[in-house]
Amino acid sequence: MRLAVIPLMMLCLVAGRAAQAQQPVPASKETIEIGLSTDTISITSGFRGTDLTVFGALDNADPLIQRQGRYDVVVILEGPPRNFVVRRKDRYFGIWVNTESVSFQNIPASYSLASTRSLQDITTPKIFAQLSLGVNNIYYEPMPEGFDSSASLREFTKELPRLKQKQLLYNQRVGDVQFLSSTLFRATLSLPANVPVGKHVARAYLFRNGEFLRESSTSLNIVKAGLEFRIFRAANQHSLLYGLFAVFLAVVTGWAGRLVFRKD
Amino acid sequence: MVPGFELGVYLPIAEISVNIFVLFFMGAAVGFLSGMFGVGGGFLITPLLIFYNIPPAVAVATGANQVIASSFSGALTHFKRGSLDVKLGSLLVVGGIVGSAIGIYVFVLLRQLGQLDLIVSLLYVVFLSTIGGLMLYESIKAMRRTRAGQLATLKRPGQHNWVHKLPFKMRFRASKIYVSIIPVLVLGGAIGFLSSIMGVGGGFIMVPAMIYLLKVPTNVVIGTSLYQIVFVTAFTTVMQATTNQSVDIVLAMLLMSGGVVGAQYGTRIGQKLRGEQLRALLATLVLAVGLRLAIELFVTPDDIYSVTLALVSGGS
Numbered sequence: 001m002r003l004a005v006i007p008l009m010m011l012c013l014v015a016g017r018a019a020q021a022q023q024p025v026p027a028s029k030e031t032i033e034i035g036l037s038t039d040t041i042s043i044t045s046g047f048r049g050t051d052l053t054v055f056g057a058l059d060n061a062d063p064l065i066q067r068q069g070r071y072d073v074v075v076i077l078e079g080p081p082r083n084f085v086v087r088r089k090d091r092y093f094g095i096w097v098n099t100e101s102v103s104f105q106n107i108p109a110s111y112s113l114a115s116t117r118s119l120q121d122i123t124t125p126k127i128f129a130q131l132s133l134g135v136n137n138i139y140y141e142p143m144p145e146g147f148d149s150s151a152s153l154r155e156f157t158k159e160l161p162r163l164k165q166k167q168l169l170y171n172q173r174v175g176d177v178q179f180l181s182s183t184l185f186r187a188t189l190s191l192p193a194n195v196p197v198g199k200h201v202a203r204a205y206l207f208r209n210g211e212f213l214r215e216s217s218t219s220l221n222i223v224k225a226g227l228e229f230r231i232f233r234a235a236n237q238h239s240l241l242y243g244l245f246a247v248f249l250a251v252v253t254g255w256a257g258r259l260v261f262r263k264d
Numbered sequence: 265m266v267p268g269f270e271l272g273v274y275l276p277i278a279e280i281s282v283n284i285f286v287l288f289f290m291g292a293a294v295g296f297l298s299g300m301f302g303v304g305g306g307f308l309i310t311p312l313l314i315f316y317n318i319p320p321a322v323a324v325a326t327g328a329n330q331v332i333a334s335s336f337s338g339a340l341t342h343f344k345r346g347s348l349d350v351k352l353g354s355l356l357v358v359g360g361i362v363g364s365a366i367g368i369y370v371f372v373l374l375r376q377l378g379q380l381d382l383i384v385s386l387l388y389v390v391f392l393s394t395i396g397g398l399m400l401y402e403s404i405k406a407m408r409r410t411r412a413g414q415l416a417t418l419k420r421p422g423q424h425n426w427v428h429k430l431p432f433k434m435r436f437r438a439s440k441i442y443v444s445i446i447p448v449l450v451l452g453g454a455i456g457f458l459s460s461i462m463g464v465g466g467g468f469i470m471v472p473a474m475i476y477l478l479k480v481p482t483n484v485v486i487g488t489s490l491y492q493i494v495f496v497t498a499f500t501t502v503m504q505a506t507t508n509q510s511v512d513i514v515l516a517m518l519l520m521s522g523g524v525v526g527a528q529y530g531t532r533i534g535q536k537l538r539g540e541q542l543r544a545l546l547a548t549l550v551l552a553v554g555l556r557l558a559i560e561l562f563v564t565p566d567d568i569y570s571v572t573l574a575l576v577s578g579g580s
């Protein structure tokens with residue numbers, strides 16, 4: 001037994017060193033795949049948030065490393081990119097006024113993460129940064145001329161993920177990727193009530209002994225269904241007709257009210 | 265989901281879930297007051313919606329939409345009675361449309377700068393406290409007079425003022441006035457501007473301005489003011505819908521249907537109560553709403569940072 005283990009571990013170390021030398025590691029034979037039971041989720045107006053389950057398979061895994069629990073999986077679901085403005089209020093003559101602001105571009109509107117273990121136990125901050133993985137490692141790209149000074153840029157770049165987490169749009173769940181068998185895993189991600197509509201991308205990152213092996217991705221469309229969303233779409237796509245209809249409704253209501261009023 | 269079991273309704277434009285009954289009663293309460301006092305109620309609806317966490321941009325745009333309903337039925341009554349000056353009203357509409365268009369432009373600009381919420385609140389604080397204060401002062405004076413045994417009558421406005429020295433005079437037969445079109449257009453424009461920025465009909469400014477500045481006889485003032493409000497708020501609603509997509513018809517429908525019911529009872533009660541007491545009551549309410557908005561400007565927010573979607577700016 002012990003004799004068998006040692007060469008294997010050495011092999012791993014060699015493979016690990018090789019992987020570090022040349023970046024996106026093709027040396028390993030492990031593969032990861034994730035799948036969703038549906039490619040479209042319709043949310044209705046009563047939507048109060050839900051959990052999204054992503055299933056995945058880890059193939060050609062080394063049984064020994066698996067037994068030691070040295071495979072880690074991080075699954076994320078990233079919302080469509082949007083531009084955001086972060087503003088700060090300051091006091092002027094006692095009144096709180098929005099003063100400084102920084103604009104950011106192509107920021108995921110939502111970001112949910114689930115991992116097998118806490119992130120610092122999986123790998124080094126440097127690798128997470130390289131992968132832009134995790135709420136604090138997303139690339140918060142400022143708009144050119146969207147900020148006043150580098151000091152305020154630093155300050156607002158720190159506030160953006162905090163505000164997003166406060167709105168529950170960004171969240172990280174430790175331990176919510178679980179291996180169901182030697183090859184099958186399940187990730188549970190949070191979809192908040194205010195999840196943005198559009199094309200979301202789910203990505204799974206595979207780590208072995210703290211080194212990144214490969215990633216797999218799939219996309220998910222989140223659409224709003226029901227009358228309320230049809231109204232929303234009408235307001236945005238046929239805004240003139242929508243406006244005229246709003247006026248028409250008001251006139252009819254006023255007129256109907258008058259008819260009722262005249263009866264008594 | 266079974267409809268009827270859910271008291272909550274999702275507002276598609278405001279993008280929040282609200283309680284149907286809260287909004288219906290809000291509409292009914294304001295409708296009741298507008299029936300009782302003969303005011304449009306827009307200046308109460310918008311702050312109340314803001315208190316109920318409706319985004320100010322949506323509250324303002326939907327407020328303008330809601331005003332159409334109450335003003336339309338009133339204007340129709342005055343039109344049939346003939347207590348409406350169509351010529352004067354139409355000129356006010358012309359001014360109002362220009363003012364409303366400028367107002368929408370400023371609205372978009374303020375929204376891009378992130379200052380819309382503040383300016384809307386500040387404008388409301390200024391208008392509500394001024395109007396509430398004046399009304400309270402006037403009604404207390406009237407109450408004192410009645411107690412002293414005199415008849416409570418409104419002071420007759422003087423015959424001429426600086427307005428009558430302006431050029432481009434025009435004759436308005438229904439109002440029996442001969443006045444320059446400049447103050448008419450300016451007044452209409454100012455009201456149109458406020459309807460875009462504050463979501464009000466503007467009757468509370470229009471009526472006194474027509475009586476004291478233009479010397480329009482009181483019997484045609486209300487009808488003409490309502491006539492102008494219908495067209496200008498309709499224009500504002502369409503402009504808000506096309507430029508800001510901030511008119512919420514679900515919200516407007518809830519408020520309007522409540523308003524229609526409330527107005528009926530308000531009118532009946534209003535006929536039984538004494539005028540000055542009514543005005544003092546309304547004045548107190550207006551002041552309270554203004555005070556509440558003012559306090560919010562000074563209270564330290566829970567979070568001094570905020571994040572919003574960046575609006576696509578036009579030119580730059």
